[in-house]
Amino acid sequence: MLVSEIDMITPSSLSECLAFLAQTNKKHKLLAGGTDATVRMKEGNWRPEVWVNIKNLKELRYIEEKEGCIHIGPLTTHTDIVRSPLLQKKADVLVEASREVGATQMQNMGTIGGNIGTASPAGDTIPALYVLGAILEISSLDTKRLVPIEQFFTGPGRTVLRVNEMITNILIQPQVPNEIGIFQKLGPRKAQSISIVNVAISLRMIEGRHCQGGKIAFGAVGPTIIRAKKCESLLSQGPLTEDLIQNIAKIAWKEVMPITDVRATATYRRDMASALLERGLYRLIRRWENR
Amino acid sequence: MTDNQTNPESFKWVGKRVKRIDGPEKVTGELKYMTDYHFDNMVWGKVLQSEYPHAKINHIDTEEAKKLPGVICVLTHKDIPGFNGFGIVVPDQPVLCSKVVRCTGDAVALVAAETLEIAEQALSLIKVDYEPLEVVADAELAMTPSAPRLHPDGNIHSQVIIKNGDTEKAFQEADIIVENTFYSPRQMHAFIETEGGWGVMDEEGFITIRCPGQYAYRDRMQIARSLAYNPERIRVISSPIGGAFGGKDEITVQIYLALLAMHTNGRPVKIHYSREESVIAGIKRHPFKVQMKTAAKSDGTLLANEVRAVGDTGAYASLGGAVIALAIEHSCGPYKIPNVDLEGFCVYTNNGIAGAFRGFGVNQVCMGIETHMDMIAEKLGVDPIELRKKNVYHQGEVSSVGHVVKSSVGTFKTLETAENCDLWRNREKYKTEVSEPWKKRGVSLATSFHGIGMGIGLPDYGAASIELLQDGKFLVGVGCEEIGGGNSTVYAQVAAEILNCDISNIHVVQGDTSRTLDGGTVTASRSTYTGGRAVATAAPNMVKLLTQTAAEMLNLPASKVTINTNYISAEGKKLTYQSIYQYLFDNRKTTRVEGHFYLPKEKEGIEGSGGAPHHLYGYLTHVVMVEVDTLTGETDVLRVVSIPDAGKVMNPQGLEGQTEGGAVMGIGYTLFEDILIEDGYHKTRNFTDYIIPTIRETPLIETFPVEEAEATGPFGAKGIGEVVMIPIIAAIMSAIHDATGARIYHLPATPERVFNALKSLKNKKTQSAR
Structure with missing residues (x-):
């Protein structure tokens, strides 16, 4: 597959994106920050028929505390995490890990969902999510399931994610004062x-x-x-x-x-x-x- | 030489902190490098690299590739009109391989196509029938009789030997002997602009090659030889450059560009290596194995040094022979050791290609002799500076390689400066200021030197031109390229000083065979000395032209004419440079002058040395402080003091640029950088795993120049471009030892190597405690 032959679609909403994932029979991959994807495409390893560009899905970029739980949208960038007063206070270890990811440019572009989805055993934010007991919300067009992060990975670069699914929310327990x-x-x-x-x-x-x-x-x-x-x-x-x-x-x-x-x-x-x-x-x- | 050249008090430009004339456009990004250019009708060139590190080529089939729509041409060795080879000293590297490949950086075919992607696709359609051969992966093994021969004359490309006195007797009489083996890494130049450029052939068959290089005239000769083409019909533009450090001294892609340009119907063809292609095809620093045995008397007097150095030059010679020769010439440090037995080998393997790189072999041997100096000082319980002061040679004395050093020598003064600097004087206090209990600090120093210009046996000359322009400004032309070191600013300073004008009236053009004279390479720490002196030779000719023309215009004797700042006067009358230009132009007289000179050389060579001695050397001492994390083995360089003897400093700001850049490159060499090759294949392929220091690894660097003026240099200048990165290597190694007691003999001193050294030190201690 040549790079110039790869298509790209840019859904304008999460539901449009999930609908596309449900109906497409093309080999596809999600493209968030692109800090891993573009490198692997260049190396010839990731050459799907279509890139699903989700970078602009603003609805998946948030950090908030609701009902005793911190919700982090998968398109939240590492820089967002580093700068979040909420996470600085109640998820210090994740803030520190995000600060160690690559260079500033990578922190600006790279997303936490992408870091999880790439499933590198050396991914910097993942150990932090382990100790914070993160739970991932995984959605398809008509299903939604919650997977503890420790059950999410099956091996290097491999996860339980199905082709029509994507990570839609990351839930962590806020740290208590001590x-x-x-x-x-x-x-x-x-x-x-x-x-x-x-x-x-x-x-x-x-x-x-x-x-x-x-x-x-x-x-x-x-x-x-x-x-x-x-x-x-x-x-x-x-x-x-x-x-x-x-x-x-x-x-x-x-x-x-x-x-x-x-x-x-x-x-x-x-x-x-x-x-x-x-x-x-x-x-x-x-x-x-x-x- | 004019009067103001001898009186430093009156200097307006020389020795001043002059801002770089090429600074603004480089820091703003306004400057376009040659690989930044795009043209509407441009085509893309690609190089097919070898699949195997060592293989026979049975057949090359390009039919499929040629049929691919969008492919303009596919070239193999059969399409080379002239000589199929290049190499600065021995042209043993094929332009395009025909019978055998000797490393994965070898080129087998070239493609030009409408897009980069089509060109890449075409490469994959070229079918090469290879027959893999046994790989020579180790330089020592390459030297054994059973190793496959990579070149007709065998695997030893060159051997150099220097012997003086009687080492055997000296070792018997010695009070102390230290003996160790040192291994050094395959450092990559890691310039920001990878190899690339573009070529075009016009309707008349005139070829223009725009490709960053370090010697446009020599590149042109190498192109002409392969094309069997009149060099006068080839123009090479080699400047500006996004970094070189020696890595663009040899031919990179110039010949490929010229060959492709002959087959693209006048359309410009561009090649620009990806970082991955650059890692594989680009030359590297020679990894060395250095065995060294050094003897001293109990009072610290050095008695003898025995060195055996083996350099892995990879598949082709390039400048490998000269690198090994320079290493051996410098292997005893700036000391006078009466008995030496020094031997160096430059050996072919299938490990990529090694060639010129800042330091040129001296880095690899300096770490040996300077580590030994510290070990001797430690064993004798003497101060490491005192030990060095006792053994350094002074101007007029005989060096270890046996020649009388006639040019200026600043080592002693650099050591005195080191002794008095804050970091050295207060080192015990600084060493206690660790931030966490498992961290340990060490402070050490090392000194080294580096030849300036070519050694004996190689002609060395400089040339410059100065042209008066219509607007009354001056165009200074020097062959030596601006590779980032700041020589363009030095040339402008010298011209402005002698022509007595503002530096903004000086334009400098470099590295262009149609606009500059052949003035040799920008290598060997020579471009300030050589180019500067060439400008200083041309400028008085311009002064003469201006004076005589003014005299003629005013009808007065030339002795009445005075050159003032930015104008000329005589008996109360003023003349602008514009009017002088107009007069010369109207009378069809030349507005251009030239200056040529020959570099001073030693009269007698040292037999067997392959080019020693040099006439001139630059000297430098480094003091460093490191902090080692004993839990992980990480080493942090916290402070560096750089004390260069560069002769007269032309521009302190430029000198600091060199000492700071050199220190960081030396830190990279010592702690991080290495291109790993296994069985001829690169394990390190790009910057993911090739680790260079970032700003977070950059310490406080102070520069205290010692100015030992060199009588033959322009205004007393020497050269400093290489030695700025050398002694810091040994200084960091010693500082790690000072901090932890562990010594590292194999660079880079990665956290893992330091940790293992600490671990075995601990095990040794536990064992001896039992």
Whole structure:
């Protein structure tokens, strides 16, 4: 398929878009920010018969709190997230993760729905959505289903999304006052890099360094994002002293199953899962104490 | 030389912070690079790159491709009218391969088509019947007798040897010996404008090639050789350029453009490599393996140095032989070591192609000798600056390679400046100011040098022209291209200084065979020195032309004529430059002058060295502070002090541009950059995985020039374009050691390599504790 042979349609509303997805028998792909899609098209990997350009569906671009739940439209850009006072207050870990995505231009164009849909195991916002317990609303023309993010991915680049479906809403639980989160990323350089390992942490603190529990999710160390449940279960075993932090961090390498690629070896990635968790917990506790 | 050239006090332009004359149009984006141009009737050219790193070509079938609608021509080796090869020193690289391909950057066929997409499609329709051959993936293995021979004379393209004294005896007598092996990366130039340009042949058969390059005249000769065409009927325009750093010194796409232009019925043809094509076809810095053994006495006096350096030049020579020769010439640092045994090999493999790159081999050896200097200082418990001061050569002394250095030498002064800079004096305080408990800081320094101009055996000359224009302004023409270093501003400063006019009255044209004289390459840190001196040679001729013409016009003796700022006067009468132009024009007299000169050379070469010694060298010391995250192995360069000896500084602002850009490029080389090739195939294909520093990796960089004026240079200037990125490499490596105790011998020092070094250091300590 040549690029010049690919069609593009630009629906003017969500219902028009879903109607198109329901009736078309052409090979199609959704085009949101295009920061992944255009690169893959150029490389020859993504050459659908028709691009469904949803970039202008304003109705899918929102951040709001309703009935104890934060709703994020899938076309919300990373920059929107970074600048949202609501998310800064009640979803700090997602704000931090969005700030680490690519370059400024990518943050301006790239969308959270696109980041989820691309389903890269190294996607920066996904671990944050894991620890915030995100639920995805998936719609077709005549169905609507809710899928917890941990059930959404089936492998690298693969999801449970059917050809006539799209993500229409992302629901997260707002953080309560004692809940704090952090996102840590190790890339080959500080900015504009693909994660070698990343980790999102969310803790529910009680008093001092005592922690009621929390969630830890690693990226780029497995076929999908990995929850570190063994590490999580130790969070509430005592005050999070530097010793306990180091011990919890050491367990992380047992929870991940990285591979070797051009960016890093599997051994280093394993070691880095522990290192980032240690660094993240240390920084998070420091932040908690200095709040 | 005019009077004001000898009295720095009276300078109006030279040595001043003059804004770049090409600055505004570059920062606003108004300037069009040659690859930015589009024409209505233009066609697109594409190059078919080899599918295999090493294979025999049995047959090339272009029939299907030619039939595709929109294809204008498909060319193979059969369509080359002249010599099927190029290469600055040895033309061993085929323009289009006929029998064998030796790397995936090899070109097999060319296509011109109505659109880029049709051209790409046509490439996929060319059927090449390959027979894959065993791949030579490692330079050391390439040197063994069992390796497949990639070229008729074998896989060792060149060997250089320099021997002095008796190293064997010196090693026996030494109090201390350090011995290590260093590996360096395949750095990419990563210029913003990838290789490209356009070519057109007019009805009369005159060919114009607009293609960024570093030596238009030599590019023209290489084109003419392949086309079997009168070079006078080819015009090459090689400037402006979106960066080069040595990567556009060799032919890039000029010959392809010329070949295609001969088959497009007078329509302009454009080639512009994608980043991916550029990564594969473009030349890179030679990866080196350097084995070094250095000996000293207990008082710190260096006794001996033994070096064996192997450079991987990839499939073709390009400037590989010269790179290895320059590396060996500089492998002992700016020191006087009485006993040396130095050997370098330039070796063919199937790993892409390596060639010229800022530093030209010196980067790879500097990291060896400077690491050894620090190890010796550490073992002897002496200050690393003192150790260096004790061993540096001064002007008039004999260098390690055995020649008397007659030109200016600033090393000692740069070391003194380093000793007194804030970062060095207060280093212990700065090192304690870490932000988190697992971070460690280190401060170190290193020094190096770099030859200016061509070595012995290569003719080296400069030339410039100055033309008086109708509007009374001057057009200065210099062959050396503006590749981003700011030489155009230097040329304007020199002209304005000697012609005693405002710099806005000077226009500069560069890199155009029909408008500039052949003045050699813009390489080898030579363009300020050579071009500047050429302008300084031409300008007095213009002064003479103006004076004599004014005298003639006023009917007065020339001695009565004075050149004032922007006008001429004699006995109370004033003449504008416009009126002088008009007079010359009306009388059919030339308004143009030229200046030519020959670069000073050493009289005696060093046998076996392949070009050593140089007559001139620039010197530089770097001091750096790094912070290492011991949890992850990430290294952050926090501060850099750059102390260059560039001779007289022509433009402090331009010098800072070089020291800052050079430092960042050196940081990239040391910490991030490498094109990974496995079995001849590129694993790194674009900027997703080729990591260059961004502004977030750019530290505070201070520049403290030491001005050791060079008597032969224009106003005392030397050159600095390359050494600005060299010692920082070794300085960062030492600073990592200063911070953590771990040494890195294999660059880039990626987080993973630093982490592993820290891990093995920890294991060693635990073992010895048992």
